[in-house]
Amino acid sequence: xxxxxxxxxxxxxxxxxxxxxxxxxxxxINVLCLTLxxxxxxxxxxxxxxxxxxxYGADNDPSFIDISAVESGDTIRGVTRIGTLxxxxxxxxxxxxxxxxxxxxxxxxxxxxxxxxxDLATGRRWHFFFAWLFVLNGLAYLLYGFAAGHFRRDLLPSxxxxxxxxxxxxxxxHARLRFPRGDEARRYNALQKITYLVVIFVLxxxxxxxxxxxxxxxxxxxxxxxxxxxxxxxARTIHFLTASALVLFVVVHVTMVIASGPWNNMRSMIxxxxxxxxxxxxx
Amino acid sequence: xxxxxxRRRFLTGLAASAATVSLGGCDQVVQNxxxxxxxxxxxxxxxxxxxALLSQDALAREFSEADxxxxxxxxxxxxxxxxxxxELVDTQFRNWRLVIDGLVAKPLSLSxxxxxxxxxRTQITRHDCVEGWSAIGKWAGVPLGLLLQSAGLAPNARYxxxxxxxxxxxxxxxxxxxxxxxxxxxxxxxxxxLAYRLNGQDLPVAxxxxxxxxxxxxLGYKQAKYITRIEVIDSFATRxxxxxxxxxxxxxxxxxxx
Numbered sequence: 001x002x003x004x005x006x007x008x009x010x011x012x013x014x015x016x017x018x019x020x021x022x023x024x025x026x027x028x029i030n031v032l033c034l035t036l037x038x039x040x041x042x043x044x045x046x047x048x049x050x051x052x053x054x055x056y057g058a059d060n061d062p063s064f065i066d067i068s069a070v071e072s073g074d075t076i077r078g079v080t081r082i083g084t085l086x087x088x089x090x091x092x093x094x095x096x097x098x099x100x101x102x103x104x105x106x107x108x109x110x111x112x113x114x115x116x117x118x119d120l121a122t123g124r125r126w127h128f129f130f131a132w133l134f135v136l137n138g139l140a141y142l143l144y145g146f147a148a149g150h151f152r153r154d155l156l157p158s159x160x161x162x163x164x165x166x167x168x169x170x171x172x173x174h175a176r177l178r179f180p181r182g183d184e185a186r187r188y189n190a191l192q193k194i195t196y197l198v199v200i201f202v203l204x205x206x207x208x209x210x211x212x213x214x215x216x217x218x219x220x221x222x223x224x225x226x227x228x229x230x231x232x233x234x235a236r237t238i239h240f241l242t243a244s245a246l247v248l249f250v251v252v253h254v255t256m257v258i259a260s261g262p263w264n265n266m267r268s269m270i271x272x273x274x275x276x277x278x279x280x281x282x283x
Numbered sequence: 284x285x286x287x288x289x290r291r292r293f294l295t296g297l298a299a300s301a302a303t304v305s306l307g308g309c310d311q312v313v314q315n316x317x318x319x320x321x322x323x324x325x326x327x328x329x330x331x332x333x334x335a336l337l338s339q340d341a342l343a344r345e346f347s348e349a350d351x352x353x354x355x356x357x358x359x360x361x362x363x364x365x366x367x368x369x370e371l372v373d374t375q376f377r378n379w380r381l382v383i384d385g386l387v388a389k390p391l392s393l394s395x396x397x398x399x400x401x402x403x404r405t406q407i408t409r410h411d412c413v414e415g416w417s418a419i420g421k422w423a424g425v426p427l428g429l430l431l432q433s434a435g436l437a438p439n440a441r442y443x444x445x446x447x448x449x450x451x452x453x454x455x456x457x458x459x460x461x462x463x464x465x466x467x468x469x470x471x472x473x474x475x476x477l478a479y480r481l482n483g484q485d486l487p488v489a490x491x492x493x494x495x496x497x498x499x500x501x502l503g504y505k506q507a508k509y510i511t512r513i514e515v516i517d518s519f520a521t522r523x524x525x526x527x528x529x530x531x532x533x534x535x536x537x538x539x540x541x
Binding site: 044045047048050052055056057058059060061114115116117119120121122124125126128129131132212214215216217218219220221223226232233236 | 309310313314319321322323324325326328329333336337341342343344346350352353354356409411412413414415416417418419499500501502530533534535536539540541
């Protein structure tokens with residue numbers, strides 16, 4: 001999103017240059033990485049589909065989330081437990097059909113794991129390869145963001161945007177799927193900016209930090225990570241919850257892209273050009 | 284704009300790979316040998332980076348008695364098969380010996396009593412399984428470095444290879460026998476011990492009696508149990524399937540620091 005630069009003025013729409021090449025490239029590499037990290041991450045999760053809090057946690061310790069199968073007559077049922085809440089989730093979580101159509105005990109279903117069958121070693125290879133790509137891509141983006149003023153210019157909410165009355169108005173507009181038009185569409189709205197900043201500076205770095213806290217080697221390098229997250233098992237739980245928050249973000253993000261003009265938004269993230277519709281004809 | 288073409292090609296490439304992965308062609312991509320080779324490069328990157336950031340003697344976190352897991356989960360083999368091991372258990376490992384040989388000046392053969400008479404280290408550390416769970420236990424044993432030093436390492440010594448009494452998988456060529464290897468950086472680390480006690484008791488059979496490895500900056504599968512022999516070697520390429528350990532031969536990383 002560079003300084004608006006008018007390129008063409010066909011009647012009511014103007015094309016502005018919205019996303020720089022650095023933003024577009026890192027965005028799509030990130031899409032690839034996060035997709036593969038999620039699928040391989042769920043494969044790794046399935047090796048032990050329980051989450052704990054604290055320094056340790058194994059079968060005999062109380063778990064906080066448990067996605068497993070219980071025997072039920074001559075078949076199995078999938079049960080998801082969150083705290084004391086138990087939900088029957090057969091077919092999706094805890095027990096789902098494998099490639100041969102057989103109901104199998106597995107945390108997440110085969111269509112959500114990479115590879116589709118149980119293979120922790122391969123899941124880990126994919127996870128760590130794309131974790132490296134994700135980290136390098138993220139560092140390149142952060143470097144660019146600060147150096148080129150992208151964060152300050154495009155993502156930091158402007159003074160007029162953080163007034164409570166304005167924020168309230170934005171919430172109302174979002175609820176009605178009413179999106180900014182004209183000059184107001186040249187910048188992100190405040191809710192969008194705040195969300196992006198949280199994703200960029202909290203959720204994504206949080207994924208890396210909690211991931212590294214699970215590494216016995218990295219814990220020897222940076223023992224303070226264990227204190228920050230309250231232990232390896234807490235870090236594993238936060239890793240899972242943060243990933244869930246990112247999935248939720250992507251769902252909302254893609255919904256908003258579609259609701260506010262899928263073609264225009266996609267074009268801006270591919271070619272960089274974004275059409276702004278002015279309220280009145282310019283002639 | 285010379286950027287356009289490579290960029291387009293790159294984006295098309297990304298889209299194509301994303302499409303292949305999402306269209307159930309997934310498992311085929313996963314099984315492709317060149318893909319596997321490319322993905323394996325991450326292990327080297329992780330190891331190089333961790334080793335660069337890790338001072339040689341940086342310690343794994345040691346915990347207090349209050350942090351010990353109520354139950355220390357046993358994993359992998361919980362009772363090695365075979366009469367030889369059963370007899371060792373029956374005789375409280377009185378006739379068990381640990382052999383240290385290979386690229387050493389003076390091979391050693393030690394009984395459990397010999398090991399217990401040597402200086403010991405006690406440490407309360409976290410055991411991290413590759414599956415994701417952790418258990419904290421108090422280990423006591425002999426620093427491996429002490430034994431290797433007294434055996435005298437040859438100049439070309441590079442790895443310590445652990446021969447174990449447990450057979451994980453029945454195979455005709457013996458490649459189902461558990462084994463592990465670590466390099467000298469980890470072998471000589473102060474927290475790397477050959478443990479004969481867990482939580483103040485003699486090491487239980489399920490946890491690797493009479494002797495198991497503790498290499499605290501790596502994952503659980505590196506912590507070889509039921510050790511019978513430590514062979515100092517310069518390469519593990521010709522052993523079993525050549526990857527340096529039972530799980531490594533089955534796709535897991537040799538450097539299990541993450």
